[in-house]
Amino acid sequence: MTSETIEPRAFTAEISLRWGDMDAYGHVNNVQYHRLLEEARIRAFGEWFHASGGDSMLRSGVLLARQEIEFLEQLVYRPEPVLVDMWVTSLGGASWDMGYTIRDEEAVFARAESTLVAFDVAAQSARRLTDEERDALRAGLGDPVPMRRRR
Template sequence: MRHLYPCPLRWSDMDAFGHVNNAVFVRYLEEARIDFMRRLAPGDGSPSFKGGSVVARHEIDYLRQLVHRPEPVTVELWVRKISAASMTVGYEVKDEDTVYLRASTVVVPFDFAAGRPRRLTAEEKAILKEYLDDAAHQEGAVGA
């Protein structure tokens, strides 16, 4: 399964050359990841996905220029890998005809009260497995 996030393009996202600045793409990934994590939280008093997380690594391939337009781009997000204390998220920033960026992010669950990383719970792993999909993006994916 994939998570789709419609990401608006803002005039302030453009650089002096008229295309989306490379650093802004990281914000697009963050927006999609936050939207994804909020939707994962099961509710019902479950602590899963309620705490914080930190980014341990980004890997990005910029494929095409993206210029400002009124229509949003789609950030497609899936889980590439689940380990005991991290997950790797894959992304494509795209529209119907063009992939502008492929990326991956290693995300570590973090206990801010204790000031240290924590392990993923069994419930969190089970939920993340629904989005585990690396086979379709092995060719051409970042970090494959």
């Protein structure tokens, strides 16, 4: 277990692990971390964009353009959920970066960062964030993800 400080973030989702998330080595497979982050994003968008219908960002369109994960501790299946903290690390015209920690009360298992792009499904192109979306994302603005390679 790691002794790193765990700071509260803009949004925390409790996500249950699935037995099938484990791989032949007995720990949660690295691909499943992407599923955990996706589930946290869906839940956060429902809360952050509730004034405009909750899933408005998902209906209007959003693309995952980049995702980076730094694995810190092995995560093994257990019935207790993990906590996925999520916050905005930077905000642009059509895109924004999200920071994450996957943790429990004792350890940080992974840190991650992703770039998301507002997308116009009908036009099949990036679109600018609306003022309402920008305000919702700005409310979750926090520090950059403290990735080891950036220290």
